[in-house]
Amino acid sequence: DVKVTQSSRYLVKRTGEKVFLECVQDMDHENMFWYRQDPGLGLRLIYFSYDVKMKEKGDIPEGYSVSREKKERFSLILESASTNQTSMYLCASGAGGIIYEQYFGPGTRLTVT
Amino acid sequence: GQQLNQSPQSMFIQEGEDVSMNCTSSSIFNTWLWYKQDPGEGPVLLIALYKAGELTSNGRLTAQFGITRKDSFLNISASIPSDVGIYFCAGHGDSNYQLIWGAGTKLIIKP
Numbered sequence: 001d002v003k004v005t006q007s008s009r010y011l012v013k014r015t016g017e018k019v020f021l022e023c024v025q026d027m028d029h030e031n032m033f034w035y036r037q038d039p040g041l042g043l044r045l046i047y048f049s050y051d052v053k054m055k056e057k058g059d060i061p062e063g064y065s066v067s068r069e070k071k072e073r074f075s076l077i078l079e080s081a082s083t084n085q086t087s088m089y090l091c092a093s094g095a096g097g098i099i100y101e102q103y104f105g106p107g108t109r110l111t112v113t
Numbered sequence: 114g115q116q117l118n119q120s121p122q123s124m125f126i127q128e129g130e131d132v133s134m135n136c137t138s139s140s141i142f143n144t145w146l147w148y149k150q151d152p153g154e155g156p157v158l159l160i161a162l163y164k165a166g167e168l169t170s171n172g173r174l175t176a177q178f179g180i181t182r183k184d185s186f187l188n189i190s191a192s193i194p195s196d197v198g199i200y201f202c203a204g205h206g207d208s209n210y211q212l213i214w215g216a217g218t219k220l221i222i223k224p
Binding site: 004031033040042043045048050056058090092094096100101102103104105106107109 | 116144146148153154155156157158161201203205209210211212214215216217
């Protein structure tokens with residue numbers, strides 16, 4: 001079974017703080033993704049990575065950056081957290097090639113006060 | 114970004130009823146995926162479809178890849194209380210590895 005883990009289930013941060021969300025997958029997948037999920041807005045892609053040190057912007061990259069130094073780990077960074085970044089953050093991984101299935105972690109509920 | 118048209122938005126069902134939901138797209142897809150999300154958890158992959166016309170089952174769930182490649186259907190037979198949650202469809206066309214997501218169908222059991 002694919003296992004995707006996220007560093008925290010719940011996180012509370014103050015406005016202006018730098019926030020790191022970490023994601024680790026154990027299936028040697030090429031691709032990793034970061035989404036945010038808000039009520040009524042569905043899943044929106046922030047960034048994804050198709051290889052170590054490679055990244056591509058998704059639909060809503062503003063205010064976020066990412067890092068993929070190792071194949072199994074993909075980090076999402078909020079350089080200066082703002083209240084409008086309060087959300088559920090979901091990490092996913094996928095095998096790549098012609099396989100488009102994505103496997104999700106349990107999510108991190110981030111609250112910025 | 115682009116979204117799929119997923120319907121219905123929500124459904125109230127009696128235990129034991131069959132359930133149907135669908136997703137439509139304005140463009141052709143080569144992959145359709147169906148996920149279920151429980152409250153406070155990440156989505157879990159239920160069924161993956163890779164071929165137009167394909168019909169695939171996973172227990173009481175059956176999904177179909179529409180012949181036009183612009184739609185997909187998910188059916189749940191004889192629903193049980195643990196079926197409640199939000200069901201998402203996702204499709205892949207000819208872009209990079211991004212999936213296009215539906216807004217979800219929320220399944221609620223009638224008391």
